[in-house]
Amino acid sequence: MTYVLGVLGSPREGGNTDMLLDAALEGAAEAGAKVEKVRLGRLNISPCTACDGCADGVRCVLDDDMASLYPKLEEADVIILASPVYFYGVTAQMKAFIDRAQLFWVQKFVLHYRSKKRKGAFISVGARIRTDFAAAEASAQAFFFTLEATPSCKLTFAGFEEKGSIADHPTALSDARLLGKELAQSAGPMRCPVPRRSMGMPIPGLGQNPPGPEPE
Numbered sequence: 001m002t003y004v005l006g007v008l009g010s011p012r013e014g015g016n017t018d019m020l021l022d023a024a025l026e027g028a029a030e031a032g033a034k035v036e037k038v039r040l041g042r043l044n045i046s047p048c049t050a051c052d053g054c055a056d057g058v059r060c061v062l063d064d065d066m067a068s069l070y071p072k073l074e075e076a077d078v079i080i081l082a083s084p085v086y087f088y089g090v091t092a093q094m095k096a097f098i099d100r101a102q103l104f105w106v107q108k109f110v111l112h113y114r115s116k117k118r119k120g121a122f123i124s125v126g127a128r129i130r131t132d133f134a135a136a137e138a139s140a141q142a143f144f145f146t147l148e149a150t151p152s153c154k155l156t157f158a159g160f161e162e163k164g165s166i167a168d169h170p171t172a173l174s175d176a177r178l179l180g181k182e183l184a185q186s187a188g189p190m191r192c193p194v195p196r197r198s199m200g201m202p203i204p205g206l207g208q209n210p211p212g213p214e215p216e
């Protein structure tokens, strides 16, 4: 059974990113996957200290809640990272989590371990109508590359600030549900239309935002 792990980087529970992630996980569950959601805002995850304690590729020596997430990441067939844009990047909670994947980076790039191929998706929301998702996407993409989850999908929505306002978008939640379903269903590696230049694989028709003027 496909195991889909959703990682919520927003500290605002019930907010826009949370709603989108829930919809994606519901779609995956509908497709028969085993789904699990972790809320980083409830966990104590320290930033990486570059101590080189993971140089042997065995474990991260920092003693916090990340210890319970390493086995989940290893087991996951699909990883969905969901974070709003904060100051052009992912949230601090999500960045600390991503940086702690350094253990997997050492395993892959230093020790040349082989790990299973996974699928990944990045879900994000920003308040500005022309939100620049590039920095947030780049962090997610680096994580997915390290975890063998490339190419990845992305689903981003600009122009949503108030808690729950993503429900006003005509298709956002159904888009997320479809994304989860596709991730859980489609067999084999995903195809990416522009593998080297694209930050992810936009699914045609998904993540479209209505055009509008920038408020500033």
Ligand SMILES: Cc1cc2nc3c(=O)[nH]c(=O)nc-3n(C[C@H](O)[C@H](O)[C@H](O)COP(=O)(O)O)c2cc1C
Pocket: 010, 011, 012, 014, 015, 016, 017, 018, 084, 085, 086, 087, 088, 089, 125, 126, 127, 128, 129, 131, 132, 160, 161, 162, 163, 164
């Ligand atoms: C600390 C902070 C920084 C933010 N920085 C940005 C930003 O750089 N660009 C942007 O478009 N929105 C920014 N926002 C707005 C959030 O991305 C937006 O409100 C989003 O809908 C929040 O998602 P959530 O409901 O899942 O928490 C910021 C919000 C906060 C609290």
